[in-house]
Amino acid sequence: MDQLNPIEKRAALALALVFSTRMLGLFMLLPVFALYGTELVGYSPLWIGLAIGAYGLTQAILQIPFGWLSDRIGRHKVMLLGLALFAAGSIVAALAESVYMVTFGRILQGAGAIAGAVLALAADLTRDEQRPKVMAIIGASIGLSFALAMIAGPLLAKWAGLSGVFWFTAVLACCAMLIVAFLVPKSVSKAPAAETLAVPATLLNILQHRQLLQLDIGVLLLHLMLTAMFVALPLLLSQYQLAADQHWQVYLPVLLMSFVLMIPMMIIAMRRQQEKGYFLVAISLLIIAMLLAFVATDLWWLIAALLLFFTGFNFLEASLPAMVSRVAPAGQRGSAMGIYSSSQFFGAFAGGVIGGVVAQQFSYGLVFAVLAGIGLIWLLIARTMLVPARAQRLSLAVQVGTEQEANALASQLAALSGVQEVTILLAEQRCYLKVSSQQFDLAQARSLVGIAQP
Known part of the structure; x- marks a missing residue:
């Protein structure tokens, strides 16, 4: 955080807390819902998938409109509104006795689509030359919240049940509202709008941009694979005599080791200017991981599959937004990132649906085979990708x-x-x-x- 002034440091830390507490609540459901959702009225694998991915639908639809609204009524007001909707959705899900009401609660959670407003406020509060550092801090907080959710979710669900996870999520949303109200600095100026928020006039142009479309499809498929995997993965771990509250013992070392493996990949790719090659390698890791999970005969094979998956996932999760930022035409980065974010959340929704349908009509194991096929399609699409010069x-x-x-x-x-x-x-x-x-x-x-x- 060298060279950040006091306002920039405060903005980076406060907004990272807002982002991470909200994402922690969303991520905590992934490792537990397929296990504990069986107790809900109306349970079926399809509805489990829908509930897991439902938040992505409203996130995708409202991401850009909430960004525009923040430009008109203010970033803080939109952030507080979004967090209030997120808290309300968490409470609905916590009180629900049926999988249908849980799904409705998840839809309401997703309606609090504040990512655009948060990033726009971060841009408002920072100088051009320091903005990448602040964005990196916020991005890192999301990765940390995912890792923490993989540990906290199973432990909390064992202690307080599925409703306890949602009540905790509601508390996190309220804490985030307090952070917005009292810790996040008020914006006294606005960053150039076209570089931080979507501009309606440029959306069609962005959708027709071949390189950006490839990246949007990429992040959609990446989060489709992640969400669909968690429709089946918790149940598969349980089949290997691993109690629900012990699943974190798999997730924690796998995630830590995947970060250790991913960092050298990032460094080598950048230094040797082989970003496309390593990008394709990362997609290949996802495919191999899904095939390994499909044919796994014991827990160690499944752990190896998860290690490969999260190594590739972390590399791609870090690479994709950086590439979008580089490819986006001058003055249209806000629109490019808005469509990218919406694609990411559509992927989460589609992953829940596909995972649920395959699990219900066929088997949980076949989910991994289908995801390997989807990964192969992505690999073929990405082969024609062009990596632009750094700018x-x-x-x-x-x-x-x-x-x-x-x-x-x-x-x-x-x-x-x-x-x-x-x-x-x-x-x-x-x-x-x-x-x-x-x-x-x-x-x-x-x-x-x-x-x-x-």
Whole structure:
């Protein structure tokens, strides 16, 4: 956190807490619901899958609208509204006696789609050059919350039952609301909107962008595989005489070791500029892991499968958003990330449905075989992926009155050494640049723009 000022440090830690407490509540259900959901009225493998993935549907639908709303009524208000919906959904699920009401509670949980507002506020409160650090801190908190959920979920469910997990989730949501109200700094300025939030006019353009579409499909399939796997995995672990409250003894070492294996992959991929090759290797690990889980004959084979899966999963989870940010056209990163997030949550919903259908119509074991096939489809799609050169993103205020003036200025900026893309938005009176940091001269660009920059 070197070079972050006090406001940026406070924003990074407070927003990371908000994000992680909310995600902890969502993740804690994954390792326990397939086991404890059997006690609910209306139980079936299909409804277990629907309940696990249901939050993803409303998250996907409301992710972009909540971001837009935060631009109009304020980030804090939207965050508090979203967390209140999340708490209400948790309480509904905690009081439910049927799998149908639990599913409704999960849908209500997902309606609190505050990810866009949180990240937009993080952008508002940070300087351009420090923003990646703050985003990285928030991203790391999500990974930590997933690891903690794999441990806490089974232990809490054993002690307090499934309703206890949902009550704890409601408490976490209330704690997050207090953090928003008293710890998260108030925004006194807004970051350039197009780089932090989706812009309606650019959504169709983003959906037609081949490279971004490949990445959106990728994150959809990645979270589909994760969610569907947890429809079957807890029951499979129980078949190997592992009590529900002991499942964390598998998850904890597997997750820790997967991080240990993933980090060298990331370092080597970046240093040797072999990101696509390692990206394909990571997808291959998912496929091999699912095949191993399908044919596993003892617990150790299943543990090996999980280690391979989470090594690949962690690598891809870290790589995909970074690639989206690099591929997104200048001035359209907010739209690109909005569609990416929605794709991620649609994947979670689809994973619950597919896992539930396969488990109900065939068997829990076959879920892994189907996921291996889905992974193979992703591998074929990813083979044609192009990895763009690394670029720095900048935004400069401009004063242009007409489209002709904007085009003329854009042409001049595009001619500068190191400039990869230029976008000028008249409505924002702002210019967005993608540049090579080694060749680009910021002073030249500011001279052309002719405005003193903050």
